[in-house]
Amino acid sequence: MKNLFTLLALLCLSIGIYAQNVTVIDKEKLFDFYQTQRYGDAAQYLKGIYGEEVKDFKTLSQIGYCFLMAGNNVEAEKFYSKAYSLQPQSLPILFSLGSINNKRGNTEKAKKYYGEIVQIDSNNFSVYKLLANLYPLPTDSMKLVYLLKANRINPLEGDVAADLAEVHSTYQQYEKAYDVLNVAIKGDSDNLVLQRAKLPIANQLKKYGEAIVSGEKLLKDAADAGVIKDVAKAYYYTKKYQKAIDLFKLLEALAMENESTLYYTSLSYRALKNYPQAAIYTKKTIDEAISPNTSSYYSLLGLVYEENNQLTFANAAYKKGLQFKATPTLYYRLAVFYDSRLKQGKNALKYYNLYLKSKPSLTDDKEEIKFSKDRIAQLKVTH
Incomplete structure (x- = not known):
């Protein structure tokens, strides 16, 4: 009997110790933090309960997410890094660590984490898009590599299509740029960003009629200087000189003229045999070309x-x-x-x-x- 009482006492003691170690979360309080977007308070609340030495993957991820949403990238990286050490192939963790390092200017570390995602999921569109954005220069060969991979996976995505077309244009591969934009536009014909990107390329390929049709539609949306210039050039090359002049003069009225637009204005006046105006605009072109210094x-x-x-x-x-x-x-x-x-x-x-x-x-x-x-x-x- 004495041994039975001893056993029961030890069992109760064990249950009491276990109960003390179980973390109790006030779910309503935490939900209120999330509902009111007080992510910093949520992070500190969870950190206060679990402490610094927490080793549970889900808890680490949750605290890291709260710090990330609160804009505290230092603390977010600390908790996400601990989660990464437990599950190094977790895509959400890798994306978060890549994003944090990109925001903090640690481009090489961001490339490392995004590169690990590629090793795990070679058909992940988002990671190729993110990797391409880590190379700011359109002449960087790796930017082209990642944009091509992203575009192959999703050729209808507008941002990637526009960026890829820009890179192709940098290398004077206008046909490729045109084709990339054409596919994306067919999937989203109301995408004005893609339509604008296509205009100068259409001019380069001497598709002047197409440039005029799409350009005139864009002009109804807003008097964008780039659009005005490209449509005006298309009118010039189709020998509609007065329409070209009218648009080039609109740029002057907006104080957006430059050496090129003044030059084409002069050429248009010359084609119309208006030599006095041609002379005036030739002089303006020369003045614009010369630095005041x-x-x-x-x-x-x-x-x-x-x-x-x-x-x-x-x-x-x-x-x-x-x-x-x-x-x-x-x-x-x-x-x-x-x-x-x-x-x-x-x-x-x-x-x-x-x-x-x-x-x-x-x-x-x-x-x-x-x-x-x-x-x-x-x-x-x-x-």
């Missing part, structure tokens, strides 16, 4: 040559700068150059006068102005 660059180049005693090159550089823009600085440099380096007083006098006529700053250039006036007075005596 070009004359300054030649001024610097001339100074470098001068300081290296390459006087012929210096002279040529200064005068080349004047062809782009006659600035007070260039006139002054040339005046001093002829005066002190080449000892050509007559030419120096000419450029000192041009310098003063170019209206240099009375405050910033007052010393140069005084020096020029003094030298003019002196040179007039001798020349």
